[in-house]
Amino acid sequence: MNSEYYEYQLTIDKILDSGSRSFPDREIVYRDIRRYTFRSFANSVKRLANGLRKIGVKRGEKIGVIDWDTDVYMHNYYAIPMIGSVLHTVNIRYPLELIAKTILHAEDKYLIVRDEFMPLIEKAKGIMPVGMKVISYSDSKEKVRSSLDTIDFWELIESNEPLEEETNVNENDMATIFYTSGTTGEPKGVWFNHRKIVLHAISVSLVGARPPLSLTSNDVYMILVPMFHVHAWGYPYVALMAGVKYVLPGKYDYSFILSLMDKEGVTYSAMVPTILYLLLTNPDAPRYLHVFKRWKVTIGGSALPEGLAKKAKELGITVIGGYGLSETCPVLSVGYYNSAIERLDDNTKFMAQITAGAPIPLVQIKIVDPATGKEKETGKIGEIVVRAPWLTQEYYKDPEKTKALWKGGWLHTGDLAYMDQYGYIHIVDREKDAIKSGGEFIPSLLLENAISLHPKVSQVAVVGIKDEKWGERPAAFIVPKEQVSEEEIRQFLLKLADEGKIQKWWIPDRFIFISSMPLTSTNKIDKKVLRDMTQTK
Structure with a gap:
């Protein structure tokens, strides 16, 4: 039978086309510098895609990007994968040597660089890949002066017509690559194909519509996750798919961010706990209480301390937890209300929403014994292992670590947690951070959470230190809100122990007060x- 059936490919350009067609007048805003409608943004992206092709960018070649959270970066999220090339989101907070190492390992053929980072690239030109071409830009659109022979980014857009023909990109083609933060050794290359990114964006869009976030296309997003970090948790793709106004803050300046949130009507953000803490404690924060009252926030990257969550709630902020890793694209679970808790009392729902959450659509999560792989009962601590259609299939050029990652056909997170009776995940520690004292584990995240409830504590982190008798004992680092003594903290924890909220033997042997983390x-x-500081204090 003769057929002209079209095999639809789940590729990133489909998100761009869908957003510009269904929400043509919705806006993308970069600081107070540039604004686009979805329609004009799509046109600009397609001009860039054509320009990249004309300078010789080939399918499968990797293009590194060194930039803040800008409209230029947003262009590259779409234009580079659209032509079958691979977006390498370079971690700009790495030291120069490590930046160069990741660029070499990824085999970047091109590098797109913001003007203020050009001196960095000039300094490293002797250790960069041979023949790599540099594309530079400035916010003013003036040509960047450099000792290197560079191509002007804006000219690639302004001197070309939009790319109209189909590029025949396959959904299984590599679309992005980036490197893990290296907290457990050398950074590892993690990559994703088009299909994984599109499916992840669909699932995140679906779960965002659930209470307590209840996001709609009338919400305004400002995502405070660096664009080099796991696709900014997928939100540059979610924004066009969900049809929401999207605000880009550029380089993070917390006073400016608060004013921009006010000006642009921001109602939703995602970030790590540290960013929320810095915004709430910013000297200008009291001027923006009206902004906080409409603000909904997802916290990921590390556990949401109960003390910080309650402070946010007092200010009228709807805050929920989430969980994921670089290797998982990243979202696995979010603190939305599932049917087990949606009709329960407000306090039960609040305590559930600030956990690591419940699995989002299409995610399978098990808590297993790290030694045997056997699934743990409800309430019992074990390692989180996962399956979902968007997990990375391998570490780039590292078969040994890939084998360990995918042992037994499940992705091993290295995170210790338990699942409660409502289906919510409570992370208690990273395997590498767990404190083993007298043969028993002290969960550092649960201890941090308890200390965070003290009214004079702003931030807290607990680490293990070597102990001759017990093997390890906990030490607590505290950023205080005001003058507080070690004895005050100790007595507060003893009271929590008497109430059965923590174990008495968990109470740290040392409390170290510092000005910032x-x-x-x-x-x-x-x-x-x-941990290094415990040796000197």
Whole structure:
């Protein structure tokens, strides 16, 4: 039988076309510098795609991007995969040597660089890939002066017509690559094909519509996850798919972010806990209480401390937890209301929504014994293992680590958790961070959560330190809101122990007060640095 059946491919360009067709007048806003409608943005992206082709970018070639959260980056999220090339989101918070190492490992053929990062690239030109071409840009659209021979980014858009013909990109083609933050050794290359990214965006869009977020196309997103970090959790794709106004903050300046949120009517954001803390404690925050009252926030990257969640709630912010990894694209679970809790009392629902959440559509999660792989009963601690249609299939050029990642056909997260009776995940520790004292584990995240409830504590992180008698004992690093003594904290924890909320033997032997927490390249608290600090304090 003769047929002209079309095999529809789940590719990133379909998201762009769908958004510009269904929501042509919705806006993408970059700071107070540039604005686009979805229609004009799609036209601009297709001009860039044509320009990249004309300078010789080939299918399968990797293009690194070094930039803040800008409209230029947003263009590259779509234009590069659209022509069958691969977007490499370079971690700009790595040291120069590590940036160069990831660019070499990824085998980038081109590098798109914001003007303020050009001195960095000039300095590293001797260790960059031979023959790699550099495309540069400035916000002013003036040509960037450099000792390197560069191609002007804006000219690629302005001197070309939109790419109209089909590019025949396959949904199984590699679309993106980036490198993990390297908290457990050398960064590992993680990559995703078009199909995985599209399916992830669909599922995240679906779960965002559930209470308590109840997001609609009338919401305004400002995602405060760096665009180099796991596709900014997929939201640059979700925005066009869901038809929401999308606001890009550029380089993070928290006073400016608060004013931009006010000006553009932002109602939804996603971020790690540190960013929420920095916004709520910003000196300008009291001027924006009206913004907080309409604001909905998803927290991921690390556990949401109960103390921070309650502070946000007091300000009228709807805050929920979420969970995922670089290797999982990243979202696996979110603190939406499932049918088991949607009719329960408000406090039960609040405590559920600030956990790591319940699995989002198409995600399978098990809690297993790390040694045997046997599934744990409800309420019992084990390792989280997962399956979903958007998980990375391998670490780039690293078969040994890939084998460990996918042992037994499930992706191993290395996170220790338990599942409660309502189906919500409670993460208690990373395997590498778990404190083993006297042969028993002390869950650092549960202990941090307890300390965060003290009214004089702003931030807290707990690490294990070597102990001759017990093997390890916990030490708590605290950023105080005001003057507080070690004894005050200890007595507070003893009271929680008497109430059965923690074990008495979990109480840290040391409390170390610091002015600010060291952060990783993705704004998580850097426990490696804290462990080193225990040797000097």
